[in-house]
Amino acid sequence: MFATQRRGLDPGRLLLSFLLLAAWEAGSGQVRYSVPEEAKHGTFVGRIAQDLGLELAELVPRLFRMASKGGGDLLEVNLQNGILFVNSRIDREELCGRSLECSIHLEVIVERPLQVFHVEVEVKDINDNPPVFSLREQKLLISESKQPDSHFPLEGASDADIGENAQLTYRLSQNEYFSLELPTNSKQIKRLSLILKKSLDREKTPELNMLLTAADRGKPELTGTVQLSVRVLDTNDNDPEFEQSEYKVRLMENADKETLVIRLNATDRDEGVNGEVTYSLTSVKPNGKRLFTLDENDGEVRVNGTLDYEENKFYEIEVQATDKGNPPMAGHCTVLIEILDANDNAPEVTVTSLSLPVPEDTQPSTVIALISVSDRDSGANGQVTCSLMPHSPFKLVSTFKNYYSLVLDGTLDRESVASYELVVTARDGGSPSLWATASVSVEVGDVNDNAPVFAQPEYTVFVKENNAPGCHIFTVSARDADAQENARVAYSLVERRVGERALSSYVSVHAESGKVFALQPLDREELELLQVGVSARDAGAPPLGSNVTLQVFVLDENDNAPALLPPPPPSPWAPPGWPGGAGGGAGVVSQRVARWVGAGQVVAKVRAVDADSGYNAWLSYELQEAASGAASGGARSAFRVGLYTGEISTTRALDEADAARQRLLVLVRDHGEPALTATATVLLWLEDGGPAPKASSRRVVGPAAAAEAALVDVHVYLVVAICAVSSLLVLTLLVYTALRCSAPRGEGACVPGQARLVCSSAVGSWSSSPRRRRLRQQRQRVCSGEGPPKADLMAFSPSLPPGVDKEVGEERQGAGSNHPGQGT
Structure with a gap:
């Protein structure tokens, strides 16, 4: 009873087995079980894991789960042993009504890889509902003039069960006047009736009470009873009679209110008031009395409410025609109304197991979501097809009847499209067709497939020397097209050697902002160009990175004063008697000069150098003062200094009046802002000696004359x-x-x-x-x-x-x- 149903080997079933095997290999299979209703909690249903070919150890790691459509939590699976068992009370009548087939459809889903199995659990009916009469007492008015074998219809009982559990038999309590006529088939086309066995005598028996018992064929047998009260009437001995005892009508479910269903006509052979007939509804099964009205005078049955094929497909109306005799007589007929389906229900779309976000490196054919559709209509009105819009790297794959998988059908690139708004449209086969949509928002998950990118491969930066330690000199910025952690960029210095020192001793870079700082004052005289490599690396796994180079040029400042150099030693080729240098340290020039030196002759030279460059190293010379031990007051100075050469030359011919010792102060100035200076002292000793050269327009003394x-x-x-x-x-x-x-x-x-x-x-x-x-x-x-x-x-x-x-x-x-x- 609880095992998987076995199928025979006839050709039709063999073909069906092959189809089921193909569906099983595609990731979907169907297993059928059966379970009786009202089974206790924990009742064994089947070894679902074993029947689906799943290992017990895989159930938890593969996220085994089960979803029931319309079944709630009636069934559950023990993940330890893979057994499907009853979890809560199952009431077949509540679940399926009077439908002959009642099943709970389960979706079994496992992941890694994703597989979907369909399990059908048939709910078996048990005899848990006794027959029920709609009334506690049925009253019958029977004329004493009725002949034996007259039939008097009774309202039978109903049983909510199905099959044998709903097949009823009736027993009438012992009496001398009546017996029962039982229905001949399950549809009860031949009604339950009382049969008069002998004529009634109102004066002898004005009332008769009997007990009618209905019993089903279930095990154990359940019964229901109703009290029959028969009142015997006098005189009016003809009942109203319908043209037919049973009428069949077909009616569309979308019929408007007041739509005519049927016009009934009953006749009475009596005359006068005994032949005047009025009509009444005695019952409408199942519970549809409010849906129909009956005109008591003309017998018209009309629609009084909204008919719904999906709720009830068939109605049985009991009509009674009663004359106005005293006592009144009644005739009965049955109207069987078949409700025809109209396409009045749009399909329903349900999206489950949506796996979001979808990584952009997901391989094609990966299942993204499961989609189920349903339509409460029947026939072509309930046949549903699905489509997917708009065009995207996804497609719908049918896995089972009314079940689809949303499958990746291409490649994803989050940097191009970060999310997809998909619309699943379900359309039935009715005319006109009805449709419904469901929106599926698929977010594309980022993977680290983009390295940080700088705007330029190289930057040029100018920084003045003697900068403050820790000053900001530049900011690098790299953009990463990825998102979140994959786009979080960290900057670092590409370490290398700069001479004898590491690059990190000169500069540093802030890991988050990319700001580059100078760690110490830069000296252009030591370093003119500093090449700084900065690396940008994201936080992905594995991380990606790129580099950029900063060409840092150090600009000169006037931070070095002119430095005086010592005078050169005397020339070894000086002729005998030529005055040679008298020596002296840096800043002091001592030179012997012959008195016969004429105007414009170079007698000494101040040498200086500036460690700066450019205009900061361009030197000029000025004569501050000229003094000697015996200089005559007010006389024009006999010496001058070259503005840019530093050469001391005579302005006139020397004579005996000039002091033997001449002391000159030369100011050396660079062209920086502000200018820096140095002072040199020049001592000239005038001596007599050496032959005087011939006069010329310009006399040059010493071996430099040729140059x-x-x-x-x-x-x-x-x-x-x-x-x-x-x-x-x-x-x-x-x-x-x-x-x-x-x-x-x-x-x-x-x-x-x-x-x-x-x-x-x-x-x-x-x-x-x-x-x-x-x-x-x-x-x-x-x-x-x-x-x-x-x-x-x-x-x-x-x-x-x-x-x-x-x-x-x-x-x-x-x-x-x-x-x-x-x-x-």
Whole structure:
């Protein structure tokens, strides 16, 4: 009784077995069980796990669950042993009414992978409902003139059970006048009636009470009783008679109120008031008396309510025709009304087991949701087809009658479409058809398939040296197209060596904001370019990342004062008697000068160097004062200093009146803002000695005369070249400034983008220092790429005060290509 039903091996059933086997292999199977109604809690129904081919150990890990359509929690499964058992009271009459077939349809769902099984549990009827009469007492009016064998219809009992449990037999209590005529079939077309066995005598027996017992054929037998009260009437001895004892009518369920069902006609052979007939409804089964009305005068039966095929498909109306005799006589007929189905119920759509969100890397053919449809109509009106809109990477797959699976039919990309709004439309086969929709919102889950991306592969940043420690110099930002944790970007420094130190000792980057900070003051004299690598990595699993490079250029500030260099030693090739250098430390120049030196002769030189670059390293020289031990008061100074060469030369010919010891103070100034200075002391000792050279328009003393004479001819070309290069530099700076202003501004110290650097020409004035040249040999070149180390050059067009042009020209003959602030 509780086992799975076995099917025979005849051809029809064999074909059905193959179909069921194919459905089982597709992930859906059907198992049938049976259970009696009113079974106690815990009653064994079947070994559902074993019958479905599932291992007991898989039930919990695979999230075994069971859903019942319309069955509530009547049945339950023990996950420990896989047994289906009764969980609560099952009332077949409440569940299925008087339907001959009553089943509980179960959906068994397991995941990993998702499988759906359909289980049908047939509820067997037991004899738990006794026969019931609608009235406690049935009254019959019978004329004494009735002849024996007259029939008097009785209202039978009804039994809520089915089958044999609802097949009724009747017994009449012992009496001498009446016997029972029983129905001949289950439809009770031949009604239950009393048969008069002998004529009645009202004067002898005016009333007769009997007990009618109805018993079903169940085991054990249940009974119901009704009291029959017979009143014997006198005289009027003809009953009203209908043309037929039974009428059959078909009626659409959507019939309007007051629709005529049938017009009944009963005749009475009596005359006068004994032949006048009125009609009345005695009963409408099942419980449909309020749905129909009967006109008591003309016998018209009309619709009085809303008929529903899905609620009741058949009505049985008992009509009584009663004459107006005294006593009145009655005739009876039955109207059988068959209700025809109309397409008045739209399909119903139910979405279950919706697995959200759906990861974007989900493989095609994965089941996303289960969809069931139903229609309360019958025939073509209840046949439902489903469709899916709009076009999307999903499709509907029919798994069983009125059951569908929502299946992934393509690839997903959350960055393109984050969610899908699907509409499942169920349409029946009626005319016109009815339809219903259900919306399914499918959210696409993110997976980490996008690395963070910077707006540019490289940024250029300018930072002034001597910055405050911890200052913000730039902010990097990377965008990740993923979501949530997969889009949360963390920034870090790509560690490398910068000379002898680690990059992390210079800069740091904030992990969340991407802000880059300078950890210490930068010194351009030590480091001109700092390449900073920043990595952006998301929080996905596994994480993805990308890198960006910051080219940090350190801008020069005037933070180094000019430094004086010691004078060079005397030339080894100086002729006998030539005054040589007297030595001295840095900042003090001591020189012996012959008295016969004429005007315009270079007698000494102050050498200085500035560790800065550009204009901050461009040096100029000024003579602060000229003093000697025996200088004559008010006399014009006999010496001057070259503005950019630092060379001390005579302004006139020396004579005996000049003091033997001359003390000069030379102020060395750079061109920074603010300018920094240094002071050099020049001591000149005038001595007699050595032959006087021949007079010339310009006398040059010492072995440098040959070099100065060689430069006289090229000096003009040098000045022209300096002016041309300086003009080109100004034009380049103007173009660079215009490009920077037109570009979009970014966050940080400069506009993001490829920096344009202007390199000076080798022609023109320049500044350098031995220390800077040594440092540059260890650094990456900014303008010259990967070539050999070069000294920084700066082209400029010096602005000279009026009257000094001639002096500068003369001084450059002795300076050659030297820096204006450095001696040879």
